[in-house]
Amino acid sequence: KQEVTQIPAALSVPEGENLVLNCSFTDSAIYNLQWFRQDPGKGLTSLLLIQSSQREQTSGRLNASLDKSSGRSTLYIAASQPGDSATYLCAVLTSGTYKYIFGTGTRLKVLA
Amino acid sequence: GAGVSQSPSNKVTEKGKDVELRCDPISGHTALYWYRQSLGQGLEFLIYFQGNSAPDKSGLPSDRFSAERTGGSVSTLTIQRTQQEDSAVYLCASSFEDTNYGYTFGSGTRLTVV
Numbered sequence: 005k006q007e008v009t010q011i012p013a014a015l016s017v018p019e020g021e022n023l024v025l026n027c028s029f030t031d032s033a034i035y036n037l038q039w040f041r042q043d044p045g046k047g048l049t050s051l052l053l054i055q056s057s058q059r060e061q062t063s064g065r066l067n068a069s070l071d072k073s074s075g076r077s078t079l080y081i082a083a084s085q086p087g088d089s090a091t092y093l094c095a096v097l098t099s100g101t102y103k104y105i106f107g108t109g110t111r112l113k114v115l116a
Numbered sequence: 117g118a119g120v121s122q123s124p125s126n127k128v129t130e131k132g133k134d135v136e137l138r139c140d141p142i143s144g145h146t147a148l149y150w151y152r153q154s155l156g157q158g159l160e161f162l163i164y165f166q167g168n169s170a171p172d173k174s175g176l177p178s179d180r181f182s183a184e185r186t187g188g189s190v191s192t193l194t195i196q197r198t199q200q201e202d203s204a205v206y207l208c209a210s211s212f213e214d215t216n217y218g219y220t221f222g223s224g225t226r227l228t229v230v
Contacts, residue, residue: 022157035216036215036217036218038218038219040221045226046223046224047122047207047221047222047223048207048209048221048222049221050218050219050221053217053218055216062216077161093158095159095219099216102147102166102172102215103149103161103164103172104165104219106151106159107157107158108157108158109158
């Protein structure tokens with residue numbers, strides 16, 4: 005059974021700092037992995053999707069990496085801004101399934 | 117439509133009443149999912165629809181919960197005899213049959229049972 009863990013649960017950083025959010029999963033036979041952002045009281049916004057054959061994806065100040073063999077993904081945020089404050093969720097789609105399994109998220113606060 | 121649309125955005129109901137939550141997926145997306153997010157918890161899978169196939173209802177927490185999808189498009193999640201523990205955000209997502217492209221989520225319905 006796939007389990008997804010995100011560490012840390014919460015993170016507070018000063019504006020401008022580069023930061024890394026971690027996601028680990030127990031079953032390395034994945035189809036793809038998706039990073040989402042959730043603002044308080046809102047739905048989920050897709051940030052990056054990495055296929056199992058890829059090692060990283062980039063969008064603006066965001067870079068997501070994938071290491072299937074070690075069951076890890078990281079989301080790198082460069083030059084953080086207060087507007088980046090949100091909860092970041094990692095979701096894994098295991099091969100042969102159709103349901104994403106979600107981590108419990110990292111709550112990020114970027115201080116001005 | 118341009119995105120996944122959910123209604124209502126907020127619902128307050130009395131314990132014991134029935135509620136209906138609606139999801140309108142992205143046009144062309146054949147797969148539709150319902151998830152539940154309780155306070156401080158991760159997303160919990162509820163049900164999955166794919167085209168005309170029988171839905172995967174394995175995540176529904178009790179027989180008070182049911183869902184249907186009419187014409188392969190709009191879906192309704194119904195909770196009968198609501199309980200306080202049903203209070204949560206109910207999120208709907210849709211995708212192409214090939215989840216190669218990932219999910220797109222709606223903005224959710226916040227249900228509060230008082």
